Amino acid sequence: MRPFDYYEATSLEEAVSLLGRYDGRASILAGGTDLLVEMKEGLRAPACLVNIKRIPGLDELSYTPGEGLRIGAAVTVRQVERHPAVRQHYAGLAQAACQLGSVQVRNRATVVGNICRASPSADTAPPLIADGALVCLFGADGTRTVPLEEFFTGPGQTVLRAHEIVTELRLPDPIPHTGQVYLKHGRRLAMELATVGVAVSLTLQDEICTRVRIVLGAVAPTPIRASEAEAVLEGRSPDSTLVSMAAVKAQEASRPIDDVRSSAAYRRQMVRVLTLRALEQALTRARQEDSP
Amino acid sequence: MKRLIRLYVNGEPHEVLVPVYRTLLDVLREELGLTGTKKGCDVGDCGACTILLNGEPVNACLVLAVEADGTQVDTIEGLAQVGEEGVRLHPLQESFLRLGAAQCGFCTPGMIMAARALLAENPSPSEEAVRFAIAGNICRCTGYTKIVQAILYAANREVM
Numbered sequence: 001m002r003p004f005d006y007y008e009a010t011s012l013e014e015a016v017s018l019l020g021r022y023d024g025r026a027s028i029l030a031g032g033t034d035l036l037v038e039m040k041e042g043l044r045a046p047a048c049l050v051n052i053k054r055i056p057g058l059d060e061l062s063y064t065p066g067e068g069l070r071i072g073a074a075v076t077v078r079q080v081e082r083h084p085a086v087r088q089h090y091a092g093l094a095q096a097a098c099q100l101g102s103v104q105v106r107n108r109a110t111v112v113g114n115i116c117r118a119s120p121s122a123d124t125a126p127p128l129i130a131d132g133a134l135v136c137l138f139g140a141d142g143t144r145t146v147p148l149e150e151f152f153t154g155p156g157q158t159v160l161r162a163h164e165i166v167t168e169l170r171l172p173d174p175i176p177h178t179g180q181v182y183l184k185h186g187r188r189l190a191m192e193l194a195t196v197g198v199a200v201s202l203t204l205q206d207e208i209c210t211r212v213r214i215v216l217g218a219v220a221p222t223p224i225r226a227s228e229a230e231a232v233l234e235g236r237s238p239d240s241t242l243v244s245m246a247a248v249k250a251q252e253a254s255r256p257i258d259d260v261r262s263s264a265a266y267r268r269q270m271v272r273v274l275t276l277r278a279l280e281q282a283l284t285r286a287r288q289e290d291s292p
Numbered sequence: 293m294k295r296l297i298r299l300y301v302n303g304e305p306h307e308v309l310v311p312v313y314r315t316l317l318d319v320l321r322e323e324l325g326l327t328g329t330k331k332g333c334d335v336g337d338c339g340a341c342t343i344l345l346n347g348e349p350v351n352a353c354l355v356l357a358v359e360a361d362g363t364q365v366d367t368i369e370g371l372a373q374v375g376e377e378g379v380r381l382h383p384l385q386e387s388f389l390r391l392g393a394a395q396c397g398f399c400t401p402g403m404i405m406a407a408r409a410l411l412a413e414n415p416s417p418s419e420e421a422v423r424f425a426i427a428g429n430i431c432r433c434t435g436y437t438k439i440v441q442a443i444l445y446a447a448n449r450e451v452m
Contacts, residue, residue, distance in 0.1 A: 005293055006312035006358060029356075036315075036354050037335045049312075051359065078348070102428020103406065105336055107348045108355065190427030191337070 126199030179285030302370025339429030395433035
């Protein structure tokens, strides 16, 4: 690693002013599990690292009924994976968290870092979008909030402006009778980047799908919603024909590439298969929620 | 840029002056002479450098030493008890020895530290839970069967 300056910011204002002082040559350090690897491999050589883990409040991980979940920028993937309220109310996110990297990586890596890295295959992105997550940003001009769905602009690219920091993710409290699922497909079970990831969040009221979110990972430059697939089910009573039709629409929405992990043709096939499975499992979970 | 940091390694306090770009792994191995923690891939893929940071398993190669200031660090060197009657191995070390769970031995310290974290949280894990816990530890000799058996044996579960 090339030498760099190192600061432990104690406030968001201090962190933003450091980013400004180094004008594009400083990197935020939270988990470091991607950043330090890229620095060791010579892909990045920041002049300064700004550690934000000691900023008060960024370690907040809390669930409030009626309000929802807050995940601060310093909260690790492992904390989210273990949190009882996440397991109970955000099952898709819990599934994604426990499939990211290894235990050792999850103990360092942050969920916000997984988002800021903006990899098309980021495991936590599809379930967070399906749950309607908002990204809270802090910059020299103050704070703003962006829906996670609009946060990504391309591989490694986001709407984050220069000298701006993501401070937390906010997830609304799920509507009762909602089933959430994240299915990850890879060449092996662990320590794997997703070949295809599918998240579903589905609300069922009196056997009618009132809200459906189908989000695909690793099959486009950013995680994408399969809106036409959602429309097949929304407002209808789900049966196996509709679920199959939605899965085909999801496949049509995908725009995958060929790479070392899989061919584009295989990815397209797996989008249909995984969407079908994810919808079936989400329906089961939504119905289980009905019985006390 | 250097910083003075304080680490509690295997219960003992150490003060070390470290360049900010040094990893905790390099400081453990080169400043403190604790070479039981191995450097394999150095990019968080192999798990050979697994240590416990405040009780949780992490890859020491992906932690800057300055980030570990004030933390409790547990390494493989701290497992065996050294007393008047000699050295008493940790149950995990005993079971790895008895069941032949090490061949070249390079992955063994990381495996044992990952297993130690698992057993602290879940004293009687299933085989699936063991395999899940050591998913980030790569062994290129054994095929994992004996490693998994040794961890289950240390947890006093029946070995297949």
